[in-house]
Amino acid sequence: MAFIFQRSLGSFKVGRWQHVPLNLFPRNSRYSHTVDGHMKQSALYISPYDKKNSSVVNVDLNLKEIIENANNVATNIKLRQMNVNVYKLCADHKAYEEFEIALKTIEDQRKSVTAKVSELIAAKDNSKETIIKEMIEKGKLLRSEMNDLKKKMSELEETIMKRALIIPNLIHPSVPDNDKVLRSKNEDLCSQLEDNIKSHLNIGRRKGSIIYRPLSPTAFYLQGEAAALERSLTSLVSKHLRSKDYQLWHCPHFNKAFILEACGYDFADHKQVLLIDQEVIEDDQKVDTNLYLTGTSLPSFVAFFARTVVDQNSLPIKVYSVGEEYISNVDNKSFCADDLLSTRQITSVRLFSASANKEAAYDLYENHLSDLWEFYESLDLPVKLISRPPRKLRREESARVDIKLWMPSSKDYRTIATVSMLGDFVSRRLMNKYQAGQTNAYLHMTHSCAMNVTRLVAALTEYGALEKKVCVKGITNFVRRLVYSIFITNK
Amino acid sequence: MPLRLSRLMLFMKQLRQWNGLRKYYTINSSFEKGHTHVKLVTDYERLMEDEMKRLSPLQPDYDWDYLLNRDNRDQIYFNIQNRKGKGDIDLLLKLDKTLKSGTDDLDDFLHYDEEKENIKERLWAVADSIPNKTHPSVPIGDENKAVCLRTFGEKKKFGFQPKTVVELGERMNLLRTRNLTPSSCSRAYYFMGDLALLEEAIVNYSLDILLKHGFSYVTVPNLVHPNFIRGCGFQTDSERTQIYKLNKTYGDICLAGTSEIPLASLFNNSMLHIEELPRKLATVSRCYRAEVSDVERERGIYRVHQFTKVEMFSLTAQETGEESSEMLESLSNIQAEIFKGVGLHFKVLDMPTLELGLPAYRKFDVEAWMPSKEFYGEVSSASNCTDFQSRRLNIKYWNPNLEQKFVHSLNGTACALPRMIMAIMENYQNEDGTVTIPQVLRQYMDNKKLLERPKKPLRYRWQRTLH
Structure with a gap:
């Protein structure tokens, strides 16, 4: 009770x-x-x-x-x-x-x-x-x-x-004590890749496809192949998610402080969220003060459900959104990012699911994992599925699995997607409920960053430059296919 | 001794300027050696030498010969009067006169140097607020004086009372606009399911047309320094600005209200070759605007704080003087192709002087028929800014005679999504509340023909009380 x-x-x-x-x-x-x-x-x-x-x-x-x-x-x-x-x-x-x-x-x-x-x-x-x-x-x-x-x-x-x-979410029994690799693909390829691989930034600068301008810290432009690749990737993942019964949503990019707090953000910490310094006045009333810019993110989904009761027949909810995401934890003084892995603005694809109870939520969590793994497996790149230990979890997460991709130039695995189980942590804070008979109960949520598109563009730019090795030719062809199939994948 | 000190200061200043010029000529000479433009401007290590310096106010290269020529005073004065009355040519001329008058009094020399700097600063500020010249064909007056250049299609007749986009969307459970202010922001909205797909379809359809017309697709940053916004002719520090700013903790950063700003800024301090012109770029970006409106017909999704937009941007030469005018016609024709393709009734208007922003030389608006509230709503526009922006952002080109000239810049909206969706949904609505998807968009939506209530709609209700 x-x-x-x-x-x-x-x-x-x-x-x-x-x-x-x-x-x-x-x-x-x-x-x-x-x-x-x-x-x-x-x-x-x-x-x-x-x-x-x-x-x-x-x-x-x-x-x-x-x-x-x-x-x-x-x-x-x-x-x-x-x-x-x-x-x-x-x-x-x-x-x-x-x-x-x-x-x-x-x-x-x-x-x-x-x-x-x-x-x-x-x-x-x-x-x-x-x-x-x-x-x-x-x-x-x-x-x-x-x-x-x-x-x-x-x-x-x-x-x-x-x-x-500030008490965190309960840890799910499936969470290991240390990082645990659940699945991996093409791990043996990592050691076979060339040694002197240039970073995506070098490749992009040479081709003129990645351009930095001092518009704001880490501001960058993608043009040519890189821009086409970004668009193709979002189309491709979008198509894959729709085939798995996820619905596309277009969400607002601004959120209020209480939504962020409910999602585990420390809204008072400027390194966690971007605060807008602007008031919007309508009909002589201040309607918007203390707005936060998050972009496509968990808060943009849950803001929809704040103080709402969903009909039980509408469950489970399976939605995704594609768009810009803004990262606040970026050095303000650095006007050129070292790479596309640490920029303030990225393009990302986010998944959100809500269900009636713990069991259904776990099923959705498993669905998110399998749906995303299926996609990344099809890329035929070295990828890993890693279950994170409690010390790596965010406050709102009861379990999280990261999908990591091998970056040829830095020679390490970098997170490209994450799947988080949230339980009723957020919904209890935001009155996100569903109607169960005569009473209302809290929704159980699962949230994923299905793709950090900017990072994947960076990785594929590096893989695309590997032409000498036979073992990665398939990858190169894949990248080429992606680049030249721009806008066709969506038709 | 004081005179010597003053001369030393002047020499130091000249030296600093000379250093700046040396860098500038380094760029030019390497260009002559055959390096490409892209390589030149992506030489970020060189640009990284002094990051903050680059963010110091840009040094615009105003057309002083024209502005300070007293023979042009009346022409400039009447142009200002016709265009919202902002800018003061008389003050500019007065400041110029003061600056040129100088002083013969040796005692005042030191003070004069300081004062001269202040006058110079004021002179530049006044020059900055003087609007661009106006095309001779542009009608003078307010929006009622707009000249209709072309009309396409006809007003659709309905055998029933047409519904608004919000009524249609909410009945189909594809749109939510209510009760979002407390959690998100005022005028927030969610496109759900097939409506979000329609949005994506319109983006892809527009981009396909732009790529067919030789535009290159670019992704742009949405966070920009105010200098670049000012460089494009927009104000960032007025009392009720339309531009959102991030908190000062993150530095001086604004949210771009239109992708024209980052697209123009991409060429900041660039030297192009005439063979590279015209450049045509297209982008899809999220635009953030703090603008509000009390007008009833602009409620719903007509005027919102954030929306997706497909933007066209072009740079042309100015050898014949007609290149940018031809490009404006071309942008307008592309817009017409996009709107004609989806079967809307719309008109192309040559906008009068009071409707032109500071940078525009000429502007064409596209207004589409919105049947529910029975009005023509602005769905798109294209502007020729001639050298207004390039003078502020220092974008030049070499012509075949190896002369440096400022490029002409143009921008146009291929489609602003919420308004495009509003026009399509209201014009293609059926009596049963469904919406027929225009033929050209179906291929981008898995050949769906109808927007209708989903078989398993998301039913929800807002909790009015907290218990």
Whole structure:
């Protein structure tokens, strides 16, 4: 049974959010996200005493279960090598429960005093006037005590919520202790490739297909073969995904802070997300403040489902999106990227699935894996499917598998796709529900970066330059076929 | 002694300028030795020497001979008056006069040098705000004075009340526009399933036409420094700008509102050869605009903060003086081919002076018929910017006589997706709420003929309360 702080959220009025956008922070300031094991600022949980801001969603963290299974949660946190103390949360919660009991006691006392006063007044006995006055004073004292207690409870509640919000998702039993290669293809090719392979940047610059300009940090243009390759790859993967019953979606690229927080981003950390310095004013109302630019990403999907109830018959949901993605963790001072593997703007293909329960979610996770592996296997390149250990997982992930591709010039495997199991971590924070009979239950989500197209273009540019080796001729032909089949694959 | 110091400072300044010129001639001489343009401009190691310097305000090469010639004052003045009245030619001439007047007073020499710099700066700022010349055929006045050059197709007649694109899309569960402001942004929208496929089909259809006409496909960055936006003639620092900016923590970065900016910036500080002209580039990019509108008919997906656009961009020579005008006609014809292909009723308008932006010499708009709200909506436009942008971005070419000239730049929208989708869906709607897919787009959509409600639609409802 979910444990929700109903009282603290009871003050919201329907429709109030429409004209009161989140405006948590002053402009141009930096924030440390965690302090003493809990969040300093949260866009998901806003105190009822905060007069300026209001919450858009009702967060349900299933606290009761977390507290009942504190040892498991602590092990989970330890495995992830995170600095979160779940036992502090338990202690705070216990203190909160004690406050609740105390509050009830005082409230009962106050009620009995009120009843007695009413009784005495009704009796119209002038001799008991002093007693009535004393009783009224006692009532006032009790009311004051109650108010003090409520304030303390509210502060404690905020601490509990902010502590609970950084507790990571539960680790799925399938997650190994260390990196585990689940599948691999053409691994033997890696050692046979030429030694002096030039990087894609050298090849691209020579051909004029990769161009850097100081428009912004790491800004680049693709033209000629590289541009054609990018377009062909997105068409190809798009066609493959449609054959697997995924639906194409065109999603917005801007998101609000609470969506990012629900997806495990630290929105206050400018290295994790790009903040827009712009307000949009419509009808004299500020409709958009504190916008974040994410591009095609998990938040752009889940923003659709925030505060919505999906019909059970519509499940499972299987969608994908193609477009620009913006990476914030890029050196602002470096105007030319070392390669296409670390640029601020990339083209990516993202998959998103939602289902009714854990079992169905696991099936979807397996589907994502098999659908993507099938695609990458068909490329006939050296690829690996690696299950990541707990310490490599993001906060919102309960399991993740990376698909890595061998880069001939750097001679290492680089991540080209990822598949993440999210469970109900995000949906509990964003009220993403589905209707199950008379009640609503939370959606279970799976999310994948199906293809980092820019990285794949970089890799294929390098493979395309390998002409001498017989063993990779097939790959070269594949690249050629891709380049010259531009726009035909989609017909 | 002070005079000597001042002369020393002047010499230092000249030396710095000379250093700049030396670099410049290095580029030219290597060009003469037969290096290709691409190799020249991708020599990023050389360009990396001083990254920040390159991001310092570009030094535009305004047409001073024309601007500061007093015989042209009236022509420039009336051009400014006809075009939104921005820019002040009299102030420019006054500043020029002050600058040239100089001083004979030795005591004032030092102060004068400093003052001269300030006047120079003001002179450049005023020159920057003076609009491009206007083509003699352009009608004078506001949008009502637009001249219809061509009309294609006819208004479609319906035996029922046509629905809006939002009504059609939402009934088919292919479009969502409601309740997205709290989680995404105002005017956010989702295209789902076949509607997103239609969008992709339009992109591919447009690109196929552009490639057929000799355009090269390029991918572009969407994050750009404000200098490049200003170099294209757009303002970034006005009070209510249309341009989104990233927080200062990331440096000075804006989101491109149109891919014309990164496409023009690709040639920044370039020296082309006449044989390389005309250059024709096409791109597909996401455009971000902070613009808002209270006009009722612009609600829905007509005016949005982010949309996909297929853009055409071209550079031409200016040997005969007609190259860019011919290219503008060519871009306009390509636009007509795209819209005619999908069977829309539209007109091509020669836009009047008040509708021209700062850089445009002439602009053709395409307005398509939107049956539900019964109006012609702008779905595309093409502009000839002559040398306005190339003077600011320093894009030149060598002509056969080995003279350096500024190229002429042109841009045109092949298709702006939300408006194109709006026009197609409203014009091709059927009484039962389905939409017939135009013949030319079917090959890109697995030969689908109809946009209809999916067999398993995504049903959802917004939770009004928080409990």
